[in-house]
Amino acid sequence: MHGYASSTASRSEVLGRLTLCGSISRHPVSTGAAMHLAGYRALGIEFTYIPFAVTDVEGATRGMRALGIRGLGVSMPYKQAVIPLLDELDPVAARIGAVNTIVNDDGCLKGHNTDWIGAVRALEEVRPLAGARALLLGAGGAARAVAFGLAERGASVTVANRDLEKARALAAAIGGTAVALGPEALSPDHDVLVNATSRGMAEVDPRSPIPEEALREDLLVMDIVYKPMRTELVEAARRRGATAVHGGRMLLHQAAEQFRLYTGREPPLDAMDAALRAQLG
Structure with a gap:
């Protein structure tokens, strides 16, 4: 069986062969689980993934060491809270000030941020970011990861x-500029637009944060919202002839980077993408 001991193996043999990964959040629902499990099955490796509902973050990190859990994804509101509990931080994660991934190497816990990698790889599927002029909507935690990712790849960023x-505080941290959020924020100079606000989420406000008439066919538009994948901004961009990237691509690529960190293997993107699409519909 893919990644698991045979049904005739003893329980101790099964537990001895499996490597455990998972995630910590307030709720035991994880979009990552389906992708990771699909990846393990596709490669036939002996890993498994369990989402944990956690209220005691310090206890969870102690348990990660004690139980030998290889990797944990970290959801809000714990992305900052875990930092003082770790032994080491990836340099970009340290600059962002948020961790969404913990890797356990023989009891040494290192924090990473794969959100920024997910964002830039989703955009780089379409075009290089070096020299791009990007308008980033939002200045919260998700926007911060995207902002640092864009700057890391050589884009100039307006927040x-x-x-x-x-907006000014985030722009200062990445060497960018800041403007007030409104229809006039998008200028003819911008060739990339990224929505990292909650606007577009079905349960928050399904409206687009930018009027359709402000969009142009020469724009690359990404909405990091993935519920729904076809947000009003994504649909408006397509109607205007712009290239649109939905939030599922960022979600896929951030999980793929976690997969690399946990397993040391190249992630099977097709299998992971199919699992994500099946889960999100």
């Missing part, structure tokens, strides 16, 4: 947010 002071 637009309703709270202009927050």
Whole structure:
């Protein structure tokens, strides 16, 4: 069987062969689980993945060491809370100030951030980012990861947010500029637009954060919202002839980087993507 001991093996043999990964969040529902499990099955490797509902983050990290859990994905609101509990931080994760992935190497816990990698790889499927002029909507935790990713790849970034002071603080951290969030934020100079606000989420506000008439066919537009995948912004961009990237691509690529970190293997993107699409519909 793919990644698992045969049905005739003893329980101790099964537990001895499996490598455990998982995630910690307030709720035991994980979009990552389906992707990781599909990847393990596709490669036939002896890993498994369990989402954990956690209220005690410090206890969870102690348990990770004690139980030898190889990797944990970290969801909000724990992406900052785990940092002082770790032994080491990846340099980009340290600059972002948030961790969404913990890797356990013989009891040494290292924090990574794969959110920024997911964002830039989703965009780089379409075009290189070096020299791009990007408008980033939002200045929260998700926007921060995207902003650092864009800057890391050599894009110039304008941060637009309703709270202009927050936009200025994020822009200063990456060497970008800041503007107020509104229809006029998108200028003819911008060739990449990324929505990293909650606007577009079905359960928050399904409306697009940018009017359709402001979009152009020469734009690359990405919405990191993935529920629904076809947000109003994505649909508006397609109607205007722009190239649109839905949030599922960022989600896929951030999980794929976690897969690399946990297993040391190249992730089977097709299998992981199919699992994600099946889960999100």
